[in-house]
Amino acid sequence: MAHSIGMTGMDPQTSAALTEALLQATRQLGGAWRVVDDQDADFVFVDMDSMYGPMSWIRLHANGKRVIGVTSASRSQTDFHLAKPFDGESVAALLQSIAQVPAATPAAASQPAAPAEPPPTATATPAPTPSDLTPEETVSVPDEEQAPASVEAIAAPSPPPTPEPQRDPVFVDWMVPGALSGRVRYRRGKGPALLIDADARQYHGPAALKPLADSISGTVQRHDFLMVPATDWPAEAKAAGEPQPLARLQWYAGLVAGHGILLAGYDPQAKYRLTKWPQTEREFPKHFRIATVMMKGQATLAEIAEGSGVGIEEVTDFVNANLATGYAEAWREPEPSPEPQKPGGLFGRLRGR
Template identity: 50%
Template sequence: MLPTFGLTGMDAATENALKSAFAEASMRLGGRWPLVSEQDATHVLVDMDSMYGPMSWLRLHGAGKVVIGLTTAPRSQTDFRLGKPFNAESVAELLQQIAPSAATGSPGTAPHGVTPAPAPEDQLPEELAKPVSEEAAAPDQRASAAVSATLDTPAAPPAPQVEAPSAAPPAPSATAPVTAPPAPAPQPAPTRDRTLIDWLAPGQLSGRMRLQRGGTSVLLDVDQHQYFGPATLKPLQSHVESILQAGDFTAVDAATWNSETTMLGQGQALSRLLWFCALQAGKGQLMPGFDATAQYRLLKWPQTEREFPKHFRIATAMMKGPATLDELTAACGVPVAEVADFINANLATGYAEPYREPEPEPEQQKSGGLFGRLRGR
């Protein structure tokens, strides 16, 4: 089964350019690579350089998707990487890297430089494989086994004859059609409860809206990637943990928006709110799909909050190098549940990543000749 591909976590211009490059690359490889919705895709391309990229990667990774990171960075924590800038040729190389056997062309064609195997109708009779029956496989062995069993095992008394009941139904004939039992009706997939971190995923919300919980209101400007609300994060605990429906987000007109945002003061980056959502999401456990025994590291120093003073100690320990949850707990003296929550928050915002041992670089072959020997000195 060929993989299917989807796009998410990117602006419209990048998405359109990727669709065009993907279509051209698919044509070069025989047109066998479908581009589908994110929900139906097995492999999803995410713009890791956008604000929503790291959160999209975290969500897709937990859902079991294979994530392809679109980024200018030389490496990415995603399963595969597509560099920027990209074109049809680089996309084609990516497809060949993901499924090299399927990228060689349509069924029945061989890769360039490889002679295809002959079709069955083109083979000579002596080249065709002959079925080997069990009876003809090893007659000498079966005969000797049968004799040995006869000599070693005493003869068993004849089994008593039992009359079949007269009311037994007749056996069905070999030509009678067999009716298969009806297939069970498909059951709808259960709908998962959605919290704020799910609603802030790309494509879920747009425009300006209000979310109110527990007497506290927060104004979201999704298009401008900012929000207006309390200066601290803990008053938004109810907003982050509540199960939310679409009706909980109410649109705000321009006059009301200007009036209320003026009173609330400076807008805050929406990534800060996403950080707080991910901090609460795991409840002391790493997010689904992340190994608790793996090593994690910080890529850069995160913005720590005064409400969480222990985070400074965790960040200090993580900046020293990759470490497991237990190693970080021992190094900073913070409970493992708080360490896991801190890692979740920074995975979602792109500040942290699982650590992978780098592959050894191939040794460069020394050039021969006089100049090669002189350079080697």
């Protein structure tokens, strides 16, 4: 009987890398594993280095799931451990080592049992015993109703700030270097097809950007990008359009991601500036005026809108596009330099004469 595997609590880049590694591993293991949603999986990968990982682990552990901690640390408090960096070979070795471990039963949600020890390998480690736990790893397994409160027990000596709710990935998240690999096809609804060569950082698609707005809006998952066989790529890429830099598509994805609201993690009251002149598009003639104001120095969104004569929502979208490509940045007031210490002692007094 095939085991099932899922993943949660990780950023798009880690999710994409793990998805590729799992595809290689499951092919190598000949169908012994199925990749499913984390709610239906026997074993679940969780990125313990991410801000959402510990909370995901608590929830899954309280529900009786077997958790595989993905981390750069030498060990993890999860049932099993996948060390970073990983690849298809290391994931396959790990899955082989835990294949004989029975899946958790629903009863485990109310009374979690001690995890069975897998055969000793270099990549699979059982969860440490309570006496072996470090202070920051000591955490009580709560009931489902109390799970959010127990996250305070993860960190010591002071609890971490409450993280923002995890959002669904959008198209611009997948345009970050490393989020995708290989040659893939993206198409949604009746929109034009995009042929993306992630390794070469190029794409084939229509010359205009605005026709892509609907197809790249909303939640976008890894499975929306389909691998294109090497034999099919030349013909499909030629039919899709001339090759263009993927940074252009990344810029446009950032432009339409916020709908007049700054991307998550950025302060709407902060000041922003361009670090270099961006490539402006003819489809957006007002962007030249916005860029001109931003190149003069740091300014708030309201100040940029006033100086350029462009509405603040369009200014915000332009800032988002350039934050996504690294052409813009949030500006912070530099800290004052410390005053030089006055020379003391005999030699100091002599130098001061």
